[in-house]
Amino acid sequence: MRSVIILGSSRGDGNTARVVDFLREQTGYDVINLLDYKIGYYDYEYNNHEDDYFPLMNRLLENYDRFIFATPVYWYTMSAVLKTFIDRISDLLRVNKDEGRKLRGKHMAVISCGHANDLVEGFELPFLHSANYLGMHYEGGCYTWNDGGELTTEVQQIITNFAKQLTTNESTRPTVSK
Numbered sequence: 001m002r003s004v005i006i007l008g009s010s011r012g013d014g015n016t017a018r019v020v021d022f023l024r025e026q027t028g029y030d031v032i033n034l035l036d037y038k039i040g041y042y043d044y045e046y047n048n049h050e051d052d053y054f055p056l057m058n059r060l061l062e063n064y065d066r067f068i069f070a071t072p073v074y075w076y077t078m079s080a081v082l083k084t085f086i087d088r089i090s091d092l093l094r095v096n097k098d099e100g101r102k103l104r105g106k107h108m109a110v111i112s113c114g115h116a117n118d119l120v121e122g123f124e125l126p127f128l129h130s131a132n133y134l135g136m137h138y139e140g141g142c143y144t145w146n147d148g149g150e151l152t153t154e155v156q157q158i159i160t161n162f163a164k165q166l167t168t169n170e171s172t173r174p175t176v177s178k
Contacts (some may be wrong), residue, residue: 005020
């Protein structure tokens with residue numbers, strides 16, 4: 001299974017990026033930093049159709065089977081950067097329907113990072129419900145924390161366990177021939 005980590009943080013080199021780097025080291029997955037792209041907000045007039053969203057999504061849909069969303073926890077939810085990216089899926093469902101249909105059968109997971117071991121209940125619900133609505137397979141989430149220093153041994157172990165869960169899912173999933 002071809003997997004990509006989509007980093008949606010307001011800082012490309014912050015705590016969540018440290019977590020993503022460690023996960024990438026464990027898995028070898030590619031990383032897309034949303035800060036490297038100009039992605040406008042969703043609007044009903046589709047005024048952002050010439051930004052980087054459609055080319056990026058086309059690339060993701062063609063090259064990856066699993067999207068691992070990586071986000072800091074801001075005000076009990078995902079970052080605005082990631083929320084904007086996910087909101088733009090509406091463009092795929094309304095304007096580029098053929099591309100939007102390519103989300104069906106893909107896989108989604110989430111890794112998040114806060115400042116302390118205190119994730120609120122329900123954080124994963126937007127991801128779970130979005131995956132269900134889109135016909136994607138939700139593979140769960142992993143919560144980490146960091147106060148700006150090196151990742152603790154406990155957090156490294158949590159990420160390692162998450163990486164094993166993802167790679168085990170890859171090796172136990174039956175192959176489908178076309």
